[in-house]
Amino acid sequence: MEMFCNQCEQTKKGGCTGPIGVCGKNSEISSLQDTIILGLKGIAAYATHARELGASSEEVDKLTHEALYLTLTNSNFNLEEHIQMAMKVGQATVKIMEVLDKAHTDRLGIPQPVVVSADKIEGKAIIVTGHNLFALEELLKQTEGKGINIYTHSEMLPAHGYPQLKKYSHLKGNIGKAWYDQRKVFEEFPGAILATTNCVMPIKGSYGHRMFSYGVAGLEGVTKIINNDFTPLINKALELPEANIDSDKTLITGYHHENVLKLAPEIISAVKEGKIRRFFVIAGCDAPGKGGEYYRQLAQSLPKDCVILTTSCGKFRFNDIDFGTIDGIPRYIDLGQCNNSGSAVKIALALAEAFNCSVNELPLSIVLSWFEQKAVAILLGLFSLGVQNIYIGPKPPEFISPGVLKVLQETFNLKLTGDPQEDLKAMLG
Secondary structure (H helix, E strand, O other): OOEEEOOOOOOOOOOEEEOEOOOOOEHHHHHHHHHHHHHHHHHHHHHHHHHHOOOOOHHHHHHHHHHHHHOOOOOOOOHHHHHHHHHHHHHHHHHHHHHHHHHHHHHHOOOOOEEEEEOOEEEEEEEEEOOOHHHHHHHHHHHOOOOEEEEEOHHHHHHHHOHHHHOOOOEEEEOOOOHHHHHHHHHHOOOEEEEOOOOOOOOOOOOHHHEEEEOOOOOOOOEEEOOOOOHHHHHHHHHOOOEEEOOOEEEEEOOOHHHHHHHHHHHHHHHHOOOOOEEEEEEEOOOOOHHHHHHHHHHHHOOOOEEEEEOOHHHHHOOOOOOOEEOOEEOEEEOOOHHHHHHHHHHHHHHHHHOOOOHHHOOEEEEEEOOOHHHHHHHHHHHHOOOOOEEEEOOOOOOOOHHHHHHHHHHHOOEEOOOHHHHHHHHHO
């Protein structure tokens, strides 16, 4: 991968490309700076959500400024120091996910496992997409008693597990799958639509007049909700016809490290008795295309003595499958949104402590899908914790140079996904 940079006055016409820029920055430094900046974008998303809930981290804010400064023109050309900064960005990701999780659970309670209705729509309706649970709570408060049913889409599915959201009887179910089905889902959905965070798409179709945005999310021709006043959205929902779309499909969500770790004695016994052979974290952001079929094929191919932990919207590739249980322990554990990836880490650390080993010595495989910058931040977070042997796909990031990829493979044994059956054989040993 050749570098590309257009940031300073010395830039060649069309940008600096090739192995080295005018300033002396080479492709490896350029790639690491891109990685740092993309990771910081993920941190910014989580920090913004946390701040809405009254939580923040001075430590994370300080690191964000320092890391951005490192990428300034003529600031640093030292490869090792860039790698160290990327690890600091990973540490900050772990920290801000902890801050956000605490903010969510302090306000909304510890999630509880729940069966959620899927694709069934009744009455006057609003569908909410994105990640912003604060916005969803405010909407639920303002629609209570108004005869409007609220439905979630994509990364909003885990909302159904939080007690302080679930208590609203008009929070009814989930519609659709991952973010990229929204044009079809929103076109067919008869009610009003609220987009709360990233993962929106420019509108194609006739649903624009029914759509509203919130916070940083924005689309051309779409009304923005201001000061948490959802009146325009509510009025639009009341104007639109009632829905009557039946479905008997269901999904399971609502797990969290707090409730999973209560099962720790049973899980540890099942591992010692050979009833659980291996844990698989199959998680991450999904993207359109056949590449994502890998994750469904992998999940379907797991032996019956294996347990899946998942987060993010990548789970929609396989969360319609009934994986059953092992002695009452669920084989499919949905830990929530991408920002809940810390739950998987906490579970792994607890198991490592119980078995007196490192995370890398556990019977654990981590297989991630990536789409955008939050996934980059999470991957850096795992690296900062020393986690090795991670598989990532469906294709390598374009911003990672061959040299940087080699360093990651040598240091962390990072692997690229290939054939699901061959990869599974390698994981199972």
